[in-house]
Amino acid sequence: MGHKDRSSEILKVHIDDSEYMSDCMHFLNSLSKKTATYKYAFFKSILDNLFNVNDKYELSFDLLSYSFSKMYWNLIAKYKLPQYQNGKVSLIEKSIYNIISYDNLVDEVDFDSLNDKVKNQYLIETKHVIGINVVGALCSDLNSTIYGFSKDTKMIWFNKDSYEFLIKYKSALEKLNYYAWILWMENNLNIANKEAANLASKLDNSTKRESLEVFKNSLFESGDKLECFYCGKEISLKGCHMDHFIPWSFVKDDQVWNLVFSCSKCNESKNNKIPNNKYLDKLINRNKTILKEDYKERINKLYVAALHNGFILWDR
Numbered sequence: 001m002g003h004k005d006r007s008s009e010i011l012k013v014h015i016d017d018s019e020y021m022s023d024c025m026h027f028l029n030s031l032s033k034k035t036a037t038y039k040y041a042f043f044k045s046i047l048d049n050l051f052n053v054n055d056k057y058e059l060s061f062d063l064l065s066y067s068f069s070k071m072y073w074n075l076i077a078k079y080k081l082p083q084y085q086n087g088k089v090s091l092i093e094k095s096i097y098n099i100i101s102y103d104n105l106v107d108e109v110d111f112d113s114l115n116d117k118v119k120n121q122y123l124i125e126t127k128h129v130i131g132i133n134v135v136g137a138l139c140s141d142l143n144s145t146i147y148g149f150s151k152d153t154k155m156i157w158f159n160k161d162s163y164e165f166l167i168k169y170k171s172a173l174e175k176l177n178y179y180a181w182i183l184w185m186e187n188n189l190n191i192a193n194k195e196a197a198n199l200a201s202k203l204d205n206s207t208k209r210e211s212l213e214v215f216k217n218s219l220f221e222s223g224d225k226l227e228c229f230y231c232g233k234e235i236s237l238k239g240c241h242m243d244h245f246i247p248w249s250f251v252k253d254d255q256v257w258n259l260v261f262s263c264s265k266c267n268e269s270k271n272n273k274i275p276n277n278k279y280l281d282k283l284i285n286r287n288k289t290i291l292k293e294d295y296k297e298r299i300n301k302l303y304v305a306a307l308h309n310g311f312i313l314w315d316r
């Protein structure tokens with residue numbers, strides 16, 4: 001079992017949370033087995049996409065490689081963090097530097113600002129790297145209990161137990177992964193002082209959007225009312241805030257069904273907290289009216305998981 005296999009099932013089923021945790025720690029503690037940071041980034045991609053699984057608990061390579069690619073683009077091009085040891089340049093870095101020089105891009109350009117042609121070319125290259133070097137290797141490091149995969153169908157899948165474990169401990173796993181990732185970088189890379197500052201924030205923000213304007217416009221055009229979702233105050237399109245109902249710091253993903261218009265006062269006061277239960281029904285109704293789908297199941301699952309992960313309740 002290793003990175004060369006074309007597929008793997010989940011080897012042990014119905015194991016308890018402490019065994020899953022031990023398998024995750026097996027991966028996070030095995031510093032020597034990594035020549036690059038790919039596995040950390042791929043593990044983060046999995047955690048960031050947990051609420052995008054289909055009803056068979058599957059995630060496509062496409063979805064995962066999009067997060068992975070965005071993360072590396074921002075870490076390498078925007079934050080200038082090398083990701084490979086012994087002074088060698090990784091395939092992903094090569095691909096990014098080639099794109100930057102070929103397209104005459106400013107190297108600080110944010111992933112979201114790349115045009116589709118450049119983005120697609122880069123995505124093809126990262127998907128190739130993931131298929132060859134990462135999916136199987138991480139599966140094996142996790143003792144093949146967390147997910148199975150197939151390089152033919154280009155999917156990974158969880159079972160109900162491993163999935164429940166991941167959402168229950170999402171925040172903890174994410175932070176443990178950042179710690180192992182940073183430790184590995186400190187031990188293996190020569191990072192200049194300027195780049196070494198705020199490593200945890202850089203990893204955490206590597207998939208953050210520069211702007212939520214596109215969601216603001218689409219909600220407005222779909223007929224969402226220009227008033228604060230929480231206090232009802234009238235607001236202007238220009239001055240309103242886009243609030244992640246379930247905080248971004250938990251979801252790590254921007255979905256229009258989780259975004260609401262908010263006044264600055266409510267937005268600042270709510271910050272990283274979970275809105276009181278009464279707003280939950282309001283959001284489900286808003287989605288039903290404006291987006292023609294309520295997303296009830298996903299929102300409820302996120303809500304319960306966020307509370308379980310220690311996020312606190314808020315009311316204005």
Ligand SMILES: [Zn+2]
Nearest residue numbers: 228231263266
């Ligand atoms: Zn308000």
